Amino acid sequence: MKEIEVVAAIIYFEDKILCVQRPENKLTYISEKFEFPGGKVENGESLNDALYRELKEELNFIPIIMDELYLTVNHQYPDFKLIMHVFKCLSDKSEIQLNEHISSQWLSLENLKKLDWAAADIPIVNRLIEHG
Numbered sequence: 001m002k003e004i005e006v007v008a009a010i011i012y013f014e015d016k017i018l019c020v021q022r023p024e025n026k027l028t029y030i031s032e033k034f035e036f037p038g039g040k041v042e043n044g045e046s047l048n049d050a051l052y053r054e055l056k057e058e059l060n061f062i063p064i065i066m067d068e069l070y071l072t073v074n075h076q077y078p079d080f081k082l083i084m085h086v087f088k089c090l091s092d093k094s095e096i097q098l099n100e101h102i103s104s105q106w107l108s109l110e111n112l113k114k115l116d117w118a119a120a121d122i123p124i125v126n127r128l129i130e131h132g
């Protein structure tokens with residue numbers, strides 16, 4: 001089974017977190033789901049470099065602070081295994097540019113569950129709600 005390694009960012013602006021919606025995809029289980037911005041780690045790239053690159057590509061965004069690793073999620077999707085490293089980071093503004101996603105929302109912790117998240121993101125959302 002194919003395995004992909006991904007990095008993603010929980011971006012805070014004040015007490016809100018950026019949630020972004022994927023475009024339509026032939027894989028229905030990820031199609032139009034909400035996720036945290038990020039993407040695949042390329043060969044030879046560090047996790048940090050991959051995340052900076054992906055945030056710039058997807059949102060034209062440069063974090064003012066990038067935290068240590070928050071969580072690594074292992075999730076088995078029907079067609080591939082996902083290993084996703086998640087980092088918290090801080091923004092000093094709420095304006096972002098959506099280069100790949102179809103919508104975005106800044107939500108406080110208590111509202112995160114209202115979105116239709118990709119299955120791999122559920123443990124991240126739960127941990128955020130329980131422990132911040």
Ligand SMILES: Nc1nc2c([nH]c(=O)n2[C@@H]2O[C@H](COP(=O)(O)OP(=O)(O)OP(=O)(O)O)[C@@H](O)[C@H]2O)c(=O)[nH]1
Pocket residue numbers: 006007008030034035036037038039040041054082084118119120121
């Ligand atoms: N970035 C990101 N990807 C996630 C999350 N949750 C989740 O299941 N994924 C999955 O991880 C994979 C990330 O790949 P991607 O397509 O975003 O990566 P990429 O930007 O490098 O894309 P590319 O292959 O078009 O260059 C997708 O299958 C996506 O559905 C998440 O919270 N953030």
